[in-house]
Amino acid sequence: MISKPAVTGAVLTVLTLFGGLALGYFLGNTVFSAVAGSNQFDNPAPMHITFAAIPALASFLAGGAVWGVLMGRMAGATETRRMAWAGLLGFGPITLAVAFGLGAAEPPLVAAFGADTGIHRIFTLLFVPAAFLIAGVSAWALGRGLRDNALARALFWRIGLTAGLTFLVINLIMESLGYVVGAPGAADRATMLTVMASGNSGAALVGGGMMGKILADPPVY
Numbered sequence: 001m002i003s004k005p006a007v008t009g010a011v012l013t014v015l016t017l018f019g020g021l022a023l024g025y026f027l028g029n030t031v032f033s034a035v036a037g038s039n040q041f042d043n044p045a046p047m048h049i050t051f052a053a054i055p056a057l058a059s060f061l062a063g064g065a066v067w068g069v070l071m072g073r074m075a076g077a078t079e080t081r082r083m084a085w086a087g088l089l090g091f092g093p094i095t096l097a098v099a100f101g102l103g104a105a106e107p108p109l110v111a112a113f114g115a116d117t118g119i120h121r122i123f124t125l126l127f128v129p130a131a132f133l134i135a136g137v138s139a140w141a142l143g144r145g146l147r148d149n150a151l152a153r154a155l156f157w158r159i160g161l162t163a164g165l166t167f168l169v170i171n172l173i174m175e176s177l178g179y180v181v182g183a184p185g186a187a188d189r190a191t192m193l194t195v196m197a198s199g200n201s202g203a204a205l206v207g208g209g210m211m212g213k214i215l216a217d218p219p220v221y
Contacts (some may be wrong), residue, residue: 004208005074009212010205012070017091017204020063028056064091070141075146075215083145090141098130110182116167119182123169127196131167135207136160142211151218155211162210163203170202171195 015057032052068087069080109122139159143152174195181192 002113003213003216005216006209009071009074010076010209013067013204013208013211014201015072016063016067018063018201019064023025023063024056024059027059028052031055060095061088061092064088067091068145071142071211071215072145074212075218077146079145083142086141086145087138087212090138090145094137098134102126102130105215116181119179120175123181123192123195124168126173127199128164128168131200131203132160132164135163135203139207139211142149142215148218151214154160154219155214157209158214159211164206167199167203170213174198 016139018034029052031054032049035051039133065084065088068085068090068127071087072079074082106122106126108183114122136156136159139155140152143149143155146152178187179189179191179195181195
């Protein structure tokens, strides 16, 4: 039976982290349209992109901070500011670093090995570890915020592996349903974005549930 802390952790993780991303996307588009006009979307100026990126990034980081506070409360934490910083610094930098790393690594890997290995396999080999790192580092930071190094290490491995395996399972299920990244016609149905969004959502949901359960009833070392 799924426990209440697990459900709470899963819901809070999805609402705060994906809520921050969604709000950031909306604010960024709104600001961009206001300063650049709709005719600038095809060839935006760097200044317009910068103006739009500021509220988008702020919302993204705020989502991580709120997540840290709410998850900390599940563990009985009273240091609100410390947990906010733990959530923000745990989730924000690693997510941005992984995103830039994937953007840099994917094109040359696809060019070198895509024809033989398959683009969908390169996608899996890159994005499963990415889900592990983002979830693991974010969870580790919350453990440090709670001033418990042993808990932080346990959270890194348990939440990281949970998120990575969840992403892998969802990816393979979607492949079996015909959502194969890089397959003919995949771009027309936004296959990569669909699989990535589904995998990340599932990883956040299951990983957040596992974290909620652990924080509400920490293991004894």
